[in-house]
Amino acid sequence: MTSLSPSTTLRGTPTVPRPRVGSRLGLLLLGGVALLAGLDGALVLLGLGAPVDSLRLAEVHGPLMVFGFVGTVVTLERAVAVRRSWAYLSPALLGVGGLALVSPLPVAVGQVALIAGSAVLLAVYAAIWRRQASVSTGVQVLGALMGLMATALWLRGVGIPSLAPLLILYLVLTIAGERLELSRVSPAVDHRAEQRMLGIGLGLVTGAVVALVWPVAGYPLLGLGVLALVVWLLRYDVATRTVRAVGLPRYMALCLLAGYGWLVVVAGIWLVQGPVYAGPAYDAMMHAVFLGFVMSMIMAHAPSILPAVLRRPLPYRPVMYGPAALLHASLLARVLLGDAYGWPVLVQWGGVLNIVAVLLFVVVAVTSVLGRPVR
Numbered sequence: 001m002t003s004l005s006p007s008t009t010l011r012g013t014p015t016v017p018r019p020r021v022g023s024r025l026g027l028l029l030l031g032g033v034a035l036l037a038g039l040d041g042a043l044v045l046l047g048l049g050a051p052v053d054s055l056r057l058a059e060v061h062g063p064l065m066v067f068g069f070v071g072t073v074v075t076l077e078r079a080v081a082v083r084r085s086w087a088y089l090s091p092a093l094l095g096v097g098g099l100a101l102v103s104p105l106p107v108a109v110g111q112v113a114l115i116a117g118s119a120v121l122l123a124v125y126a127a128i129w130r131r132q133a134s135v136s137t138g139v140q141v142l143g144a145l146m147g148l149m150a151t152a153l154w155l156r157g158v159g160i161p162s163l164a165p166l167l168i169l170y171l172v173l174t175i176a177g178e179r180l181e182l183s184r185v186s187p188a189v190d191h192r193a194e195q196r197m198l199g200i201g202l203g204l205v206t207g208a209v210v211a212l213v214w215p216v217a218g219y220p221l222l223g224l225g226v227l228a229l230v231v232w233l234l235r236y237d238v239a240t241r242t243v244r245a246v247g248l249p250r251y252m253a254l255c256l257l258a259g260y261g262w263l264v265v266v267a268g269i270w271l272v273q274g275p276v277y278a279g280p281a282y283d284a285m286m287h288a289v290f291l292g293f294v295m296s297m298i299m300a301h302a303p304s305i306l307p308a309v310l311r312r313p314l315p316y317r318p319v320m321y322g323p324a325a326l327l328h329a330s331l332l333a334r335v336l337l338g339d340a341y342g343w344p345v346l347v348q349w350g351g352v353l354n355i356v357a358v359l360l361f362v363v364v365a366v367t368s369v370l371g372r373p374v375r
């Protein structure tokens with residue numbers, strides 16, 4: 001979720017006409033539709049009244065959120081960075097795939113679009129790699145491979161619970177690779193630190209593959225891998241230093257560090273419980289990662305992603321702490337009290353407040369962008 005960093009902008013390559021801001025906004029809106037449909041599906045899953053009371057939205061909630069929403073936003077940011085018009089096919093296919101999943105079309109139509117969008121993402125990384133090979137890109141490639149595997153196996157009929165490690169690593173490795181890319185400015189991040197990150201990424205991928213065929217061995221391996229990743233991030237990520245700054249750097253660092261805390265929860269579940277395919281531990285595992293870590297990363301990086309995509313500034317405002325604080329507080333109630341102590345009502349209330357936090361974040365981001373003149 002970095003934006004236009006020197007290693008990936010492919011500066012110096014012949015410029016190709018790129019989709020205009022309007023088209024990029026259209027792609028972002030596709031992600032927004034997936035988010036809204038996914039939140040509606042979340043209400044159905046919580047057993048609460050939803051604006052659209054559709055079983056289909058509940059059934060596709062997970063892949064819709066992971067690929068239709070987060071996947072579209074992440075690949076859009078990559079497409080902007082890589083400066084190739086064909087790269088926009090990736091967010092377009094993921095966004096359209098999300099739409100197909102919530103439409104009356106057969107689910108397979110959406111699944112095929114998600115596979116295609118994930119395959120184009122790999123081609124995007126190949127273009128980045130040809131220009132400048134780096135460990136950070138390598139780690140993101142591992143994440144993209146996990147996403148492609150997840151979409152292909154989903155089409156082949158493997159259930160989402162069995163695909164959880166792949167879905168999780170798709171986004172965790174993508175974000176970890178981007179944090180490495182950003183942290184390379186720090187003198188602490190030397191060749192050895194990069195090799196460690198690569199080793200952790202390869203270990204996690206091995207764990208995910210083992211978890212598919214031999215879950216009892218694979219999940220503890222994944223737990224150890226995620227713990228190692230957190231140790232790496234706490235040691236090398238610039239967030240541990242910028243948290244002492246003020247304004248935007250501090251806000252970003254706090255969101256990042258809170259996200260790393262939620263990764264510890266996931267690692268704990270995998271180490272203590274092993275394979276989880278349903279029940280409170282499943283809810284906790286999924287949302288510690290996707291809300292506690294991924295959504296927190298999105299909140300942290302929005303002030304740099306949105307300006308790159310929309311060519312409009314998204315200035316930092318202290319009010320941004322509101323949605324972030326609500327997200328983490330409501331997730332604590334949902335996961336650490338509701339799921340862990342078996343209080344379904346807290347899972348429901350925590351879930352509703354998770355949704356409020358996400359929507360509040362969207363409102364703050366949109367009003368902040370609209371309130372500024374075009375750059």
Ligand code: HEM
Pocket residue numbers: 039042043045046059061062063065066070160161167278279280282283286287290291294295351352354355358
């Ligand atoms: C914003 C508030 C959200 C709420 C209230 C919510 C709620 C739920 C609920 C109640 C379940 C069923 C859990 C179970 O079977 O025990 C679920 C499953 C899931 N959620 Fe969410 N969710 C939210 C956000 C997200 C986000 C942002 C993502 C991903 C980026 C996500 C990914 C998933 C996945 C992958 C599953 C598993 C789906 C399956 O087994 O088919 N959720 N969610």
